[in-house]
Amino acid sequence: MPIYEYRCKDCGEVFEKIQPARAKQKGMPCPKCTGKETERIMSCFSSGSRVKAQAACPPAG
Ligand SMILES: [Zn+2]
Numbered sequence: 001m002p003i004y005e006y007r008c009k010d011c012g013e014v015f016e017k018i019q020p021a022r023a024k025q026k027g028m029p030c031p032k033c034t035g036k037e038t039e040r041i042m043s044c045f046s047s048g049s050r051v052k053a054q055a056a057c058p059p060a061g
Helices: none
Strands: 003-008 014-018 038-041
Touching: none
Parallel strands: none
Antiparallel strands: 003 014, 003 038
């Protein structure tokens, strides 16, 4: 199963969740502040730029 990363919009915490590919959960509660204002990001995003979740992960390198 793919590993998704979420970022909390409240405290900036980034955490990982392993979910089935068909999971439709939007807001994963933040483990740090329990806030629900989180957004899913790709684990392969490069620093400085955001990559939308629907974008395919490019091969490493
Ligand atoms: Zn948070």
